[in-house]
Amino acid sequence: MSVHYLPSQSLLSLDSFETDYRNTHFAAKTPIVIDNGSTDLRYGFATSGAPFSNPNMFSKYKDRRSGKMLGLFGAAAEVDGPSRGAAKSPWEAEVLLNAEALEGCLDYAFLKLGLDDDSVSHPVIMSERFCTPLANRRLMSELLFECYSVPRVVYAVDALLSHAYNCPEPSAPQEGLVISFNTSSTSVIPFLNGRGVFNQAKRLPWGGSQASEYLLKLLNLKYSGFPTKITPQHATWMLHNFFLVSSNYVDTIRQLKVPSSLSAANIIVQFPFTITVYIIGEEKTEEELARIAERRREAGRRLQEQAAKVRSEKMLQREQDLDNLLAIRELRSKDKKSDYAARLKAEGVESDAMLDDIIKKLQTSIKRAKRKEEGQEEEIDAETTFPLVDVPDHKLDEEQLKEKKRQRLMKAAHEARQRAKKEKEREKELKEEFERREEQEREQDFQSWSLKMRRSHQEVMNRIKERKKRRAQIMDRKSAVSQTRMKHIVNLADEVPADKKRKKAGAEDMFGENDDDWLIYRQVSLENASDEEEEDLATLTTIESKLLSHDPSFTTADTYSAITTRRSALMSAFRPKYEEGDTEGIHRVHLNIERWRVPEAWFGPGAAGVDSAGLSELIENILKSFAAEERSRIVKDVFLTGGPAMMPGFTERLQNSLRPILAPDTPFTVRLASDPRIDAWKGMASFARSSSYTDASTSKDEYFEFGGERTKRWWGGNWNAAV
Missing domain, CATH: 3.30.420.40 (ATPase, nucleotide binding domain)
Incomplete structure (x- = not known):
């Protein structure tokens, strides 16, 4: 695949004005x-x-x-x-x-x-x-x-x-059909007895300038984020150099449906670009690299030692704080209440319950840190007590009532964690049991297991496909799904409860009281549940990993990612993706289907948004206005002139277009001007x-x-x- 560069704009030179x-x-x-x-x-x-x-x-x-x-x-x-x-x-x-x-x-x-x-x-x-x-x-x-x-x-x-x-015979009367391709139009003029029959001539409102504008629109749509501007002059240059007229447009499009054929038809146009050069220092020798690596390892060791020292100091501080608090708690029965309360206040503790809670937290923290340093696993079931929960409220003072409320919340959280832990253990056991039964089933009847897994794999892919299809239909305002959604929204806006009439002003919103309301909400929702999509993708990954591990007939080509990539190969052929740092690649324009699509507008202007008959229909309408004998004289010389007529394939396409509208034995000739x-x-x-x-x-x-x-x-x- 060759790369074509845009012609450089040379410096303007002054024209010489001759005097001879x-x-x-x-x-x-x-x-x-x-x-x-x-x-x-x-x-x-x-x-x-x-x-x-x-x-x-x-x-x-x-x-x-x-x-x-x-x-x-x-x-x-x-x-x-x-x-x-x-x-x-x-x-x-x-x-x-x-x-x-x-x-x-x-x-x-x-x-x-x-x-x-x-x-x-x-x-x-x-x-x-x-x-x-x-x-x-x-x-x-x-x-x-x-x-x-x-x-x-x-x-x-x-x-x-x-x-x-x-004219091949200048002395003979000029007769034929002159097709003139101009910048803004295309004229078809019949010529008989040495003069043009203008009252039967036709004009097609499509010319070279419209073709260039059409190409520019297609390129701007295809390369919406192109890093440089594609000008009309660029489009005209590409139109004159790389575009072809297909002898059979439908067959050409069918051939281009194959990604390999589309890639082979690619014409790459390289636009100017500037590469940013970053100056990098001199390359270091192996000895210098080794010294740098050693310095990094030494810095890592120092950081680890500093972290260990900080942890040791924190542990020592916590042990000292714990010893101090334990000593204060031993004086609870020995000191006077006023002296004991002063000690607690000096330590920032408000009550005995708070003191016990702080001591317990410190003991737990120290114990966990020591077990972590020793490399032991953390205890799963730590001893947790809530002594005030079962004590009646009338036997407690105000401080104890606050502590009881706090312990009740802590007990509820503790029980919830225990239930979640048991639920996880139960799920783990069920999963292990399911895997054991599946392994047993696979060993006993591999064919049934493989068929079952493949069926599950296809069902999950179908769900993902339907979800994407529905999302696309919802985004299309003319689709039946989108119109049904809008009908539901309108019905919800106009709905009045049968058992309770709305007031003219200040009406209460009753939506959500019935379960059917939420069913409708799911129907009109623009977005599908992300949890379901993630769950399907996770399930798909699990199934594919099992099939790849145990089923030799299931290869990576059968996976969801491979199928998706294969389906998008045609889109990749239209516009290949370049890496973010590839400056040369992202400044390229790939011309493929546009090479035939733009010239086809001369024969089907409706595809480009022009309400007009094509060139073949114009010629047919002109020939119908003449008698059979005059028609045969006209088609003996179908003459093409004008710049766009130089596109390869124009003569062959007109020959194929004229053959069906003429009698089988009618001779005709399509020729191009010498220049x-x-x-x-x-x-x-x-x-x-x-x-x-x-x-x-x-x-x-x-x-x-x-x-x-x-x-x-x-x-x-x-x-x-x-x-």
Whole structure:
């Protein structure tokens, strides 16, 4: 799988403006040919071999440093942020609207051709869209005749001139079906008896710009967290270099359902990235590493010794405190009550009961610490007494009543711990008994045991699957489960108890008094019980470990994790996952199914959200409007022109689309222009050199007499729209 890198943006170089045109073209008044495309502006003299070509973009903005107004054309309009923000194209989709941008583009074109005078004395042949609105033609005529003083102008439909240039027999009447792929649309024009039948022509509102936008949407959806910005220019570059038209889209998608086929179809586009380099010190020798390890061990030993010393000091302090308290308790019967109470107060003890409790806790703590140092297990059943619990309240004073309450709570907690301990022991015994019986069953009848375990394994997986399915259905507001949930919620909100009417204000919420309320709550709950899910996963792990240990036919490929991974292999093939630290990997775009999905929009625009018939349906509707004899003449030459037609597979796909809608014995040919991008300019240049140019042109005097909407009727123009 090869990796393709985005083309680097080279530094902007200034165009040279040649001056030797005066000797070669000025004296002969060679016509100027301008192909005014919405993507590129191609211009040159009719006798030139190839045109100049620049992006049809003009930017007029004020430079902050010099304070002057600047005008930039073509790629220069993208030089920096201010110029890029002010850049405009003369075209808005299929309509020519921005007169200022158009004038700036034409200024550059004429200067590039050496025409630096106040007027342009050369005739001009200008391309225009099929069925151009009269207002667009009026705008163009006003610029050419009034601003540049052009003597003559011919308006030509680019697709028709491209077809004429590629006609195998120039002397024969041109007939066929011209399919022109433009930036914002695709036109299908039938051609009979040397002229276009415009009243039967169709236009598809899908072109190269829509395809690039569609690809950009798909990539932004697929790579929502992409670390860098994917621009429309990037999408256009990928569209021109890596995309294919499938001869049978359904079969192609079926083949791509296999993860290996999808991975093989991957095209990797590497976006620019920057690797952060961390300077690391010199590598240490083995002796230095050994000394470092020894220092760490020595530090660990010192920490252990310090911890042991602290524990020993704490133990000694607790023993001293215990001896002191025991000595005070021995003086209980010997000292006076006042002296004894003073001793207790000096130690921070309020009563005899509190003294006994402190002594007991210290004895227990010291005993536990000594057993831990000796490595012995802690005693399970420690002697615990609660002497005041069974004593009647009238025999106790106020302090003893408080102590009795505390002992009652301690006794309840102690009994609860004992019950939990016995319950754990009982569960342990039951588990051991269950495992013993299961082992016995496995030894007696292994096949039955294995079948039982596999059935349990499948049941648990089905529960997990149903839980995930239900969660997905609940998240979909149009699903039946989600709608049922909303109905339950509405019913609960509107429910009024039959035995107790609600008041208009301050009504009491009765939800929860009936057990059915909680059943409905479980039905409408968005989240499933996490305890059940964790329990199922734990059960699944236990079953799989037993089957892996005892059943040779059960392998890791049969486990839940392996099955889940296998099912998600297709998703992984769409977009492989890279590790978090892989900077190069996370800056990659994997093109696979998009390579066929985006071009398919020409044949099924509905998949891209365009309410229109596809290219095959348009062709079928056009052919139905002609008689059988005319239809056979048209399909003998199905001609493709325009940049998107260069995608591999377009010719084969149209052949497959035409075969079902034609009679079985009808011969037809689908061919591509020799150079779909500039053949329109070459066709106009060839016509400008012919003797028919003057008859098809509109002079400056005719413009002032009839207006800018007027044009001559000729085979290569929008003559059906002429007045």
